[in-house]
Amino acid sequence: MDRSRAYDPMQIKLHWTIAILIAAQFLLYRIVLPGWHYLITTNDFFFTPGVIAHLTVGTLVLCLVLWRLWLRRHHVAPPPPDGFDPRLEAIALMVQRTTYGLMILIPLSGLIAYFGNLQPVSILHNALAVTLLGLIGMHASGALYHQFVRHDGLMRRMRIM
Numbered sequence: 001m002d003r004s005r006a007y008d009p010m011q012i013k014l015h016w017t018i019a020i021l022i023a024a025q026f027l028l029y030r031i032v033l034p035g036w037h038y039l040i041t042t043n044d045f046f047f048t049p050g051v052i053a054h055l056t057v058g059t060l061v062l063c064l065v066l067w068r069l070w071l072r073r074h075h076v077a078p079p080p081p082d083g084f085d086p087r088l089e090a091i092a093l094m095v096q097r098t099t100y101g102l103m104i105l106i107p108l109s110g111l112i113a114y115f116g117n118l119q120p121v122s123i124l125h126n127a128l129a130v131t132l133l134g135l136i137g138m139h140a141s142g143a144l145y146h147q148f149v150r151h152d153g154l155m156r157r158m159r160i161m
């Protein structure tokens, strides 16, 4: 098992690709609404371009996250920066693990809600997505704290080049 102080370049590419795809899903979530409302009012599928795009990007995120978790089994994350408070490290780890869990559960619940025409599952899907947004905010704040308060070079680990 590689315990180097760096992420594998593919892990870094996946991190930013997934981040961009998730940002697009949040910014453009409204494109799925007309097709979804048609489905729940008529019980008929209506694959608008918005529905197709939202489902495709969500499924892509799911596949990329599974790929990333698979890579992580062979290349573990680098250790925390020297002298970093273990309590903050524990919080960061919990945020990362929950983020991974949500990045799997959110696309799955979306697919189940849509293809099962299940409104309660769509409510869960939305609640999980709002939770993920909060976690991403915590995660990005943590990264900026390392960059601008601790100046410990942690952000360099996720630099593409």
Ligand code: HEM
Pocket: 015, 018, 019, 020, 022, 023, 072, 077, 078, 080, 096, 097, 099, 100, 136, 139, 140, 141, 143, 144, 154, 155, 156, 157, 158
């Ligand atoms: C949709 C947005 C994002 C998601 C879902 C996300 C998710 C994650 C996850 C799960 C990890 C842990 C990787 C691992 O060890 O396997 C990670 C690491 C990291 N992320 Fe993000 N991230 C996002 C956005 C950002 C942003 C905006 C920044 C910078 C402001 C950032 C900076 C970092 C850094 C520096 C690490 C490495 C931390 C370390 O080595 O301990 N991420 N990210």
